[in-house]
Amino acid sequence: MSTTGFLSDFSLREIFQFIDQGHKTGMLSVRLLPEAQSTSPLSFYVTSYIWVYQGYIVAAAHKLDQQGLVSLIQQCQMVSDRVFDKLVHWCCPIDEPLGLYLKNQGVLKPEQLKQLFHVQVLQPISSLFRVKEGEFKFEPKKFIPTREMTGLSVPAIILNKYGLIHSLLEQVDNYCLNLESLPCLLKAEVRGQRAEGSHVLKMWD
Known part of the structure; x- marks a missing residue:
């Protein structure tokens, strides 16, 4: 059974807590409402999955x-077009994560997998925390595309x-732009906290 609602009633932080505590499997979609599309950092993308x-x-x-992910790897030019096209379209098994398959090959x-995960997952989701006007839908047991x-x-x-840390970093960066002569100790501290949390990344089994 799907769970739907509005971010004005249930924040993204509460939704992730629900997913974590219930060990949920499925797909969460977040769609920006029209009034949020002009001011959101993700205004180019109406819906995030x-x-x-x-x-x-x-x-x-x-x-x-x-x-x-295919487009992201191509944009980053991590693999030659000829090799990438052959591996992805002819050799990659459908039941194995694309990134893990390319690593095993x-x-x-x-380190490149971590960079891809940062750009594909961490950056966009951290931007979603700033969206206040939107609707969400969680569909349990939804197919997870290995591609x-x-x-x-x-x-x-x-x-x-x-x-939260990402949001603080942005605030600190803006503050430092106006007060470049002052030591930015908070910025270093927050970045240290972010570095300490890097070990939580888990390889797909």
């Missing part, structure tokens, strides 16, 4: 065409902390 497995965030995208390095998976995951509850 987040896949979770047993309480862990495993992938995120703005479309359901299963081309998000020696095409991607573990959108790096093979890394992070507990949903950790993203609550990550989103």
Whole structure:
């Protein structure tokens, strides 16, 4: 049974807590309401899709065409077009995360997987914490597209902390732009906290 609602009633932080505590598996979609689309940092993307497995965030995208991670790898030019096309379209098994498959083939390095996960999952979701006007829908047991998976995951509850830290960093950065002569100790402290949380990334089993 799907769970639906509005971010004005249930914040993203509460939704992730629900996912974490219930060890939920499925897909969370967040759609911006018209009044939020002009001011949101994600205004170009009306809907965001987040896949979770047993309480862990495993992938995120703005479309359901299963081309998000593929496009990201191509944009970052981590793999030659010829090799990438052959591996993805002819060799990659449908039941294995794309990123993990490319790593096992020696095409991607573990550090590159982390970079992809950061851009594909952590950055977009942290921006969603700033969205106040939107509606959400959680569909349990929804198919998780392996083509959108790096093979890394992070507990949903950790993203609550990550989103808060990311927001603080932005505030501190803006503050430092106006007060460049003052030591920015808070900025260093918050970034230290973010670094300490980096160990929570889990490889898909």
